[in-house]
Amino acid sequence: MPNNKEKKPLLEVVDLKQHFPIEAGFIFKRQIGAVRAVDGITFTVNEGETLGIVGESGCGKSTTVRSIAQLYKPTAGSVIFDGLDLVNAPHEQMLDARKNIQMIFQDPYASLNPRMTVRTIIAEPLDIYRRRGMLDPSVTKESIENRVEDLMERVGLNRAFKNRYPHEFSGGQRQRIGIARALALNPKIILADEPVSALDVSIQSQILNLLHDLQDELGLTYVFIAHDLAVIEYISTRVAVMYLGKIMELSRSSNLYKNPLHPYTKALLSAAPIPDPVIERKRQRIILTGDVPSPNVERFGCYFYDRCPYRMEICKNNIPPMKRMNEHHEVACWLYE
Amino acid sequence: MKYFLYQLKKHPLAIFGIAIIIFWLLAALFGPSLMQFTHTQIDSDFQMARPGEEGHLLGTDSLGRDILSRIIYGSRSILTVALLTSILSTIVGIILGFMAGYFGGKIDAVFLRGMDILMAIPPLVLSMVVLGILGNSTILSLTLIVSIAFIPATARVSRGVLLTEKSQEYVSAARIRGEHHLYIMFVEILPNTTGPIIVEATARFAYSIMMVASLGFLGVGLQPPTPDWGMMVIENKPIITQAPWAVLFPALAIASLVIAISIFSDFVSKVLIHEQ
Numbered sequence: 001m002p003n004n005k006e007k008k009p010l011l012e013v014v015d016l017k018q019h020f021p022i023e024a025g026f027i028f029k030r031q032i033g034a035v036r037a038v039d040g041i042t043f044t045v046n047e048g049e050t051l052g053i054v055g056e057s058g059c060g061k062s063t064t065v066r067s068i069a070q071l072y073k074p075t076a077g078s079v080i081f082d083g084l085d086l087v088n089a090p091h092e093q094m095l096d097a098r099k100n101i102q103m104i105f106q107d108p109y110a111s112l113n114p115r116m117t118v119r120t121i122i123a124e125p126l127d128i129y130r131r132r133g134m135l136d137p138s139v140t141k142e143s144i145e146n147r148v149e150d151l152m153e154r155v156g157l158n159r160a161f162k163n164r165y166p167h168e169f170s171g172g173q174r175q176r177i178g179i180a181r182a183l184a185l186n187p188k189i190i191l192a193d194e195p196v197s198a199l200d201v202s203i204q205s206q207i208l209n210l211l212h213d214l215q216d217e218l219g220l221t222y223v224f225i226a227h228d229l230a231v232i233e234y235i236s237t238r239v240a241v242m243y244l245g246k247i248m249e250l251s252r253s254s255n256l257y258k259n260p261l262h263p264y265t266k267a268l269l270s271a272a273p274i275p276d277p278v279i280e281r282k283r284q285r286i287i288l289t290g291d292v293p294s295p296n297v298e299r300f301g302c303y304f305y306d307r308c309p310y311r312m313e314i315c316k317n318n319i320p321p322m323k324r325m326n327e328h329h330e331v332a333c334w335l336y337e
Numbered sequence: 338m339k340y341f342l343y344q345l346k347k348h349p350l351a352i353f354g355i356a357i358i359i360f361w362l363l364a365a366l367f368g369p370s371l372m373q374f375t376h377t378q379i380d381s382d383f384q385m386a387r388p389g390e391e392g393h394l395l396g397t398d399s400l401g402r403d404i405l406s407r408i409i410y411g412s413r414s415i416l417t418v419a420l421l422t423s424i425l426s427t428i429v430g431i432i433l434g435f436m437a438g439y440f441g442g443k444i445d446a447v448f449l450r451g452m453d454i455l456m457a458i459p460p461l462v463l464s465m466v467v468l469g470i471l472g473n474s475t476i477l478s479l480t481l482i483v484s485i486a487f488i489p490a491t492a493r494v495s496r497g498v499l500l501t502e503k504s505q506e507y508v509s510a511a512r513i514r515g516e517h518h519l520y521i522m523f524v525e526i527l528p529n530t531t532g533p534i535i536v537e538a539t540a541r542f543a544y545s546i547m548m549v550a551s552l553g554f555l556g557v558g559l560q561p562p563t564p565d566w567g568m569m570v571i572e573n574k575p576i577i578t579q580a581p582w583a584v585l586f587p588a589l590a591i592a593s594l595v596i597a598i599s600i601f602s603d604f605v606s607k608v609l610i611h612e613q
Contacts, residue, residue, distance in 0.1 A: 029446075069513050098515045111506035115528035125514050181510070 009044040010189060010221050011068070016041050016077035018060070018067045022296065036295045037063040039245035039303075040077070042322070045189070050215065050222040052236030052253065054229060054268070058292060060245040061225045062106075065191040068223070069103055070094070082188070099129060102182035106194040108174035112166040118177055119162045122148045125184045151180040155210060172203035179210065189221040196231060208235055229272045233257055238328070241265045244295055244303045252328035261331040264304050302334065310335060344608045354600030357593055365416050368409035375406060398569075398583045399576050408590050411564040415594075418479050418549050423542040425484040430491025431534065435522050437492070438499035448496075452489040460486035461551055468557040479559065483548050487541055494537045498530040532609035539602035543595050550591045566591050 019034035038060040045051045053061045067074045070086050079086045081097055089097065102125075105111035112121055126144045129135045139147075149159040155176040166174055175195060182190055192211070196204040212235065214220060226232050232239055232253070239256050241249045241264065249262040260266045267286040274280045288307045302308065302315040312334060320332045345351055369375075379400050395404040437448035455463075464482045468474050502508065503526065511521045552558040553567025561568070566587045573583035 066509075071509055071512055095515050098513065101513070103510065103513050105506040105510065107506055111510055113507040113525055113529065124511075128514055128516060128520075 008047045010047040010082060011045040011223070012078075012080040013041060013043050013064075013068065014078045014080065016064070016067060016079060017075045018063050018072055019075040033296050036245050036298070038067060038074075039295075039299075041242070041245070041247045043240055043247065043250060045221060045223055046237075047188075047221055048215075048219055049237035050224050050235055052232040052239040053223065053225045053242055054227060054232050054239060055242035056227065056268075056292065058295070059242045060295075061227075061242055062193050063245075064242070065103070065193050065223055065225060069101060069191055070098075095132065095134065099134065099185050100188040102185065102187040102190050104175075104178050104182050104190060104192040104195045107198055108171050108178060109166075109198075111178050112174055114166055117163050117165060118152070118157075118169075119145075119148055121166070121177060122151055122180045122184055125181060129185060147184070148180075151183055154183070154214075155180045156206075170203075171199050172206060175199060175203075175207055176210070179207075179214070183214070183218070186218070187220070189223065192222055192224045194225050194227070197226065197228070204231065211235065229257075229269065241268065244292065244299075246303045246332070247322070248304065248332055250322070250330045255329050259329075261325065261329070261336060262304075262333050263308050263310050263335070302332075341608070344604075348604050348607065350600055351604035354597040354604065357597035358601060361412050361416065361594055361597075364409050365412040368412065369406070372403070372406040372409060375410075395582060395586045398573050398580065404569075404583055404586050407564040407569060408566065408587055411566050411569065411587070412590070412594075414476060414559055414563060415546060415549050415566055418476055418483070419542055419545040421476075421480045422483045422487065422545040422548075423538050425480065426487035426491045426541055427534065427538040429484065430488050430493075430537075431495045431527070433488065434492040434495030434497075435499050435526075438496040439503065439518065439522050445496075448492075452492060455485075456489040461548065464548065464552060465555060465557055468552065473560055474552075474558055476559070479549065479552070483545050483552075486548070487545065491534075491537055491541060494533060495530070498533045499526060502526045502529050532606075535609060536602060536606040539598065539605050543598035543602060546591065546595050546598065 016038055017036070017040050018038040019036050021031045022033040022035060023029040024032045041060075041064065043051065053064065055061050063072070066072055068079050068081075068086075070079070074087055077087070081101060084093055084097055086094065086097060116124075123144050126135070126139070126147060130139055130144070148162065152159050152162065157173060157176050157180070161169075166177065169177065178195075195211070196207050199207060208231065211222070211224075215222065222235070224232070224235055226235075236253045239251060239253050240247050241256070241262065243264050249256065249260070249265045251261075256265065257269065260269050263286075267288050270284060270286045274283055286309065288309075290307050293306050300319065301317050302311075302320050305311055305315050308315065314334050318334070320334045320337075322330045322332050323336055324330050325336060345355075379402055395408070397403055398407075433448065437445045460483070463486050467482050468478065471478055499522075508521060508525060511525050516525070549558060549565075550567035550570075553565035553569075554571045556568070556571065558567055559565045569587035570584055570591075573580070573587075577584050
């Protein structure tokens, strides 16, 4: 299933940090700390592949893709898309890059403007880029109409629904509208922020299959966030496991599920139930103690130190670097040094 | 429209309110031309005439001026000022509140403190002092001052509804396309905030009627000979024992309009806000 024909990196994220200031004070605000939502992560996404990002709530998955999309200005680090550093890109080049980076959102109810028709929602990206004169001059109002209808059919919506409003659709149909909007400008990469988490399981598989078909057909690259391990295993070429704003392990999807290396990944995988009662009964669970610590403090050791069953002396005061175990597998853990 | 009529059926009180509002609107538009007496005409033979006497349906005041035609004529100025005030304060409130809420940070802090300062002065006192200094109130000055006094309230409501909408993902989607801030504020967000904003505007309409009447009562409203309901109450106060109708009917006019608009505002809020 993974089609990894090309190995050209399309997106490079280098030591990306996204800290949100915590402010106090009445009139003169001063910063008294920071929420370290993303605290120095590095990865590349190759053209035509799907990078899955998993992790529990609050580990910084969503913040990572939102920083890539420049919805927040990153605190530090760089996001290099197609050779252009988005963090410091001039406005014109940024707009050009935005054309190629689209996002699909988690909540199919909140991500579509309730007062706009499906036609307007899907055509909005086309309209604004046409007004900016950044589309092919052959694109006219009529051709946008046709494009909207084609997109609707492509994602499995009846083109007759063009003039309806979002509230007339089900969750799955709305997500299809969101996908059509993301495809409108023929982007190179789609950032999918938990696109199936809010949907019923049966609808999830339909949407996943749709995304998968679109990737084959249009040569799309995905950065795909989910907290469901089965979803990630199905869709991803490679998987990054995040914890507390750091990447713990980054590996080919098949390797990761067969041979998890990081203690956190092991615990995470062992928490997923297996839909077979015989195997399920024998399943060994690794129960972690404690809770996810606060992301507000600066850490000097391994981010997983407090909860790790294998913690060692070295882990306390030294942040483990990403170690390449083999061609497809990297892990940040002192156990493998 | 069909939905509106259906809702109207469910709220019979609203029909009553709307009927009174329509009555006053028609009175303001066509009333003066239908009157037997003009609002300044002095019938010196019939000072303090009883209601119904000599064709004065609601009686006359101490100078013998017809109360009914003065009330009807006075509805023009009060409705004009109140309508303009609610529109103006809502529009300015939306612009200020949206800017502050959307950009946040320092702009928002300055906005909030500024509104606090304006709010610390009661609107009536603020308008009285400014109008007192300016002297000779006109419809324009009255509208501007009352609008300024109301802006903190409308701006805060606008800011509040913007903040709830701003965190919605469709706004993120627009930002990812690199849409202009003004486009996001007024094309993406504004249509989703109409409910609370319209409710606030109708409530402001009722408040400004009361405000204009109070200012007239306090003697800083429109200048005579333009009849003003509030002014009519105060100028006929000395003869309240001999001719109570001269005070009663203008006061009833104020009350009926304020109550009708309040009922209408309640109805609008039920229909617009609770439908979602």
